[in-house]
Amino acid sequence: MSKILFKDLAEYFGKEIEIQGFVDKIRDLQYVQFVVLRDSTGKIQMTIEKNEDNKILNDIVSSMTKESTILAKGTVFEQEKVKLRGMEFIPSNIEITSKSEEELPIDILDYNNKSKQDLRLDNRFLDLRLDKNYLIFKGQTLAEMAMREYWIKNDFIEIHSPKILGTASETGAEVFELEYFGKKVYLAQSPQFYKQMAMGAGFNNVFEIGPVFRAENSHTAYHATEFTSVDCEISWIKSHEEVMDLEEEKLVHVMKTLKETIGDNFKTIFKKEIMVPENRFPRIPFLEAKQIVQENYKYFGEKSYDFDRREEELICLYAKKKYNSEFVFVTDYPFEARPFYHMLDEKTNLTKSFDLLYKGIEITTGAQREHRIDVLKKQALEKDMSLDSIDFYLNFFKFGMPPHGGYGFGLTRFLMRLFEVDSIRDVTFLYRGPNRVMP
């Protein structure tokens, strides 16, 4: 790769180089012109004096518009006078490689006239030019890398399960129907059944990072109809505690990696620190968590068997205060709130399941799965499911199935809370929701 990234320009002081970038700002004064250029890694000021020798360059700058792309040849120098990084680029040649229209549909400078979200999403390619948006996707890339690093080190296999399904994948959410050569098929809501199949295949430990589809008509800041789900499943476990150990260890590695690689940028742009967990994540049984919320915050949720949004926020507040943890596991939910394949604890009759909450929102659901086919069938019937519709799935359990468990992790929800942005739309490359399928 020969392109010189702007972040590395200090390595080239005094050398004749070629740079390319977007025109960020133009300040055309009487005797001198300043053009600030931008690439994804930084900015650099280009300075051109107005005189006879520079006439050609001066005319090019005069005809330039912001957000155009240019290619410039010249020399970069240390220059104390320049507040932007204390350096400047003196061009000997400038070529406008693509000229932008004068007026942009959104205000990407974003000082005080922050454009409305709907308009920004219509023009997402411009919105994404902001450095904070670049950092979000850099963060996503690194988070995924850190997870893969952890899994590969621990002998996991990566799978790619199908997204076109002959039957719904049963997360409890609504499914999208599709016409498929005259038949009705569904978009996957979750790789759930297939990662369990991998357990039956003897793969021991698997993971998948991929898209899932939910036909929920949800109008909130933390729902999307298509999002990236991070799933993993492990064999030969004795309880859901082991699944939580796994997720916790993985997340600590992710947070460490993020802090090390983008911690400084994160602080500059978002004015916040990435907090690497120092203690174990608290694990609070659901029934106890209910009580804690009621006793400490005098809040009584309507449903006895599940949390509402407010309860999720309050238990996170409690975990932060009492354990100084941004993460908290809530465990052992009643069967009523869980899908049929979660294993029940024989003593308590509660599920061997957990949710992981992060800064006030649910980012994971996990459990030990029921691997005994007779019990599994019984639980499906209790949830009013037809055994015919999941016949292919039950089949996985007929010929030896290791005890296993796993979890699904909402990557976008995680990013949303990591960067503390208000909407899942800001951490999704192109958001898909009930009212948006374009661009």
Place this chain on the structure above:
RNA sequence: GGUCCGGUAGUGUAGUGGUUAACAUGCCAGUCUGUCACACUGGAGAUCGCGGGUUCAAGUCCCGUCCGGACCGCCA
């Protein structure tokens, strides 16, 4: 799906039923000895989401409709 709120120059907002719809920013032109959110002067730019109604008069009030947002429910 439910409740509430909103839609006015490119963008973000203001706008007591009554002149030429205001402000900021952006854009264009000019002025300006190195700017750095440059500054200054001037200019262009709005069928006030759409349709109907009330009224002498509607951006403003009423009804409908479309689009969007927040919260709730559902879930990652």
